[in-house]
Amino acid sequence: xxxxxxxxxxxxxxxxxxxxxxEVRKVIGWLEDSEDLSFTLxxxxxxxxxxxxxxxxxxxxxxxxxxxxxxxxxxxxxxxQWDNVDYNKRPEAGLLKLRKxxxxxxxxxxxxxxDALIDASTLKPEIVKGLDILIxxxxxxxxxxxxxxxxxxxxxxxxxxxxxxxxxxxxxxxVGRVAFDLARKRGNKVHSCEKANVMESGKLWREDMTALHKxxxxxxxxxxxxxxxxxxxxxxxxxxxxxxxTDNLFGDILSDAAAMLTGSLGMLPSASLGAKGVAGLYxxxxxxxxxIAGQGKANPLATILSFAMALRYSLDCGAQADKIEQAVQxxxxxxxxxxxIMANGCTEVNTSQMGDALIKExx
Ligand code: IPM
Ligand code: MG
Numbered sequence: 001x002x003x004x005x006x007x008x009x010x011x012x013x014x015x016x017x018x019x020x021x022x023e024v025r026k027v028i029g030w031l032e033d034s035e036d037l038s039f040t041l042x043x044x045x046x047x048x049x050x051x052x053x054x055x056x057x058x059x060x061x062x063x064x065x066x067x068x069x070x071x072x073x074x075x076x077x078x079x080x081q082w083d084n085v086d087y088n089k090r091p092e093a094g095l096l097k098l099r100k101x102x103x104x105x106x107x108x109x110x111x112x113x114x115d116a117l118i119d120a121s122t123l124k125p126e127i128v129k130g131l132d133i134l135i136x137x138x139x140x141x142x143x144x145x146x147x148x149x150x151x152x153x154x155x156x157x158x159x160x161x162x163x164x165x166x167x168x169x170x171x172x173x174x175v176g177r178v179a180f181d182l183a184r185k186r187g188n189k190v191h192s193c194e195k196a197n198v199m200e201s202g203k204l205w206r207e208d209m210t211a212l213h214k215x216x217x218x219x220x221x222x223x224x225x226x227x228x229x230x231x232x233x234x235x236x237x238x239x240x241x242x243x244x245x246t247d248n249l250f251g252d253i254l255s256d257a258a259a260m261l262t263g264s265l266g267m268l269p270s271a272s273l274g275a276k277g278v279a280g281l282y283x284x285x286x287x288x289x290x291x292i293a294g295q296g297k298a299n300p301l302a303t304i305l306s307f308a309m310a311l312r313y314s315l316d317c318g319a320q321a322d323k324i325e326q327a328v329q330x331x332x333x334x335x336x337x338x339x340x341i342m343a344n345g346c347t348e349v350n351t352s353q354m355g356d357a358l359i360k361e362x363x
Contacts, residue, residue, distance in 0.1 A: 005038045006315055009069040009279070011046040011062070014091055015288025016298035016351075017075020023300035023355030024073060024307050027324065030359050035320055042069065046098070047077025047091030047288075057094025063101055071314035072098070072281045073307050076288035091288075099139050104272035104281050105171065106178040107137040107251065108309070111258035111268065116332035120263030120341055123235070133241045133258050134186065136179040137251025139272055141171045142201075144248045167201045167247065172208040178273065179245035180217035187242030189221040193230040193250055205247065227254065234258055259285050266299030266340040269306035271313050280314040282306040296350035299338040301328055304358065327361040 008028075012018040031037045044050075044062040051057050057077070066072050077091040087093060098104075113121065113131040121128045146164030153159055176192070183190045192209045194202035206224050213222045225233070227250040233240065234257050246254060259268050268285040284302030292298060305328060312321035335346035336357050342348050349357060 003036050003038060004315075004317070005040070006071070007040045007042065007069045008310075009062075009066045009072045010041050010043045011066075011072060011074040012043070012049070013046050013075040013077045013288065014048040014079050015076055015290045015293040017047075017077070017288055017303075019294070019296070019298050019351050020284070020300040020303035021073070021075050023351060023358070024303055026355045026359050027304055027307060027362075030362055031320060034363065035317075037317065037320070046074060046094045048079050048082045050094055051082060051085065051089060051091065056089060057091050058097045063098065066098065066102065066279060066281075069279045071310040072279050073303070073310060074098075074281060074283040075303060076284065076286065078288045079290045095283075096144065098281060099272060100145060102274050102278055102281070103140055104274045104278070105138060105140045106175050106273045107135075107139040107255075108178075108182070108271040108273065108313075109135040109137060109251075109255040109258070109268070109285060110270075111135065111255070111262050113262045114264070114267065114329065114332050116329070116335075117262070117264050117267070117341055119343060121261055122263065123238075123261060128238060128261055128263075131238055131261060132186075133238065133261075134182060134243045135251060135255045135258055136175060136182065136243060136245045137255055138167075138171065138175045138245075138247045139251075140248075141167055142248035165199060165201045165247075165249070167205060169204070169208050172205050173212050176209050176212045176245060177216070179243050180213070180220050180222075183220050183243040184217075188219070189223070189242035191223050191225050191230065191241055191244045193225050193227045193244060193246040193254065195227055195250075196224070197226060201247075209245070230254055231257055234261065255285065264299075264341050266302055266338065267305065268302050269309050271306070271309040273313060280310060282310040282314075296352060297339050298351045299340050300351050300354055301338075301358075304328070304355075323362060324358075327358055330361050331357055 012021040111133045143165040146166040194205040196202040196206040265286045272281040308321040308324040311317040337346045
């Protein structure tokens with residue numbers, strides 16, 4: 001096997017991000033020792049940590065490092081201490097800038113129910129058993145970035161808050177292509193979700209998805225669904241879904257709902273992909289959980305599984321990604337649990353012990 005070399009930018013961020021990233025480093029160490037891969041790591045700050053260090057949540061030098069790497073592994077951003085900071089300096093703004101600058105337009109959010117964790121879901125086991133949904137969320141457009149935006153003083157004691165939902169055909173098509181392509185490798189079904197009944201941008205979304213499907217992907221099953229119905233169907237009968245493609249804001253909301261079906265936000269990774277040759281960004285779906293930060297209670301598996309996605313989608317090391325995912329399954333089956341997924345009869349471990357157990361399983 002030839003030695004492969006990769007450059008990663010590691011952005012631990014805020015809250016439990018740094019603790020989880022320490023465990024990712026153990027996995028990187030294992031890959032170097034056992035799998036003949038080598039990694040050059042550039043570590044830097046994002047979010048509140050970057051605000052404290054650079055005065056902004058994503059410094060230009062950090063962005064340059066990200067551009068020059070094969071993949072970016074992020075922890076999480078945010079915390080109450082930055083609640084009163086200006087919008088464009090808030091921790092979240094750093095993440096939004098990274099997504100936008102690298103044009104990481106396709107956000108892949110798998111919602112997978114691990115058999116061993118089935119009782120952790122708030123839904124009945126027969127509803128969520130074997131669930132495997134992939135949400136493809138558009139990530140660089142829509143109301144998150146649309147202009148005009150702002151809060152305006154109307155001078156009569158009233159103010160007006162404005163955001164703009166806007167999509168152009170190329171944005172809909174490129175995220176649509178990602179969703180259809182992925183569906184072909186899975187269950188061959190795509191649900192495209194919008195609010196075409198009330199929004200012009202939703203009507204365009206539906207028309208462009210229909211045209212793209214007809215032109216390039218007529219072998220894939222396509223269904224259109226209103227986003228509110230999709231939220232309801234996710235709770236009613238989630239196994240009808242394979243791939244869901246939707247806009248930035250609906251994707252934010254629907255992916256949280258789908259994540260909770262699995263009962264384990266601490267287990268869910270995500271990938272944000274742009275054009276070929278651009279570094280992908282890999283981050284857990286969960287937030288920075290400041291309430292448990294620094295206590296060894298965090299579940300590092302979502303961040304580790306995000307790194308596995310990086311191996312698969314950015315580094316062409318699918319075999320190693322498989323090994324990591326299988327080791328995680330095995331740990332869960334053995335009942336090794338961080339507090340967030342603890343259950344009767346299982347063994348509770350802390351963040352670092354979970355990382356160690358995973359390395360042991362991998363070895
Ligand atoms: C997410 C988060 C972000 C978003 C925040 C942190 C800006 O909720 O990744 O889902 O709204 O996109
Ligand atoms: Mg969100």
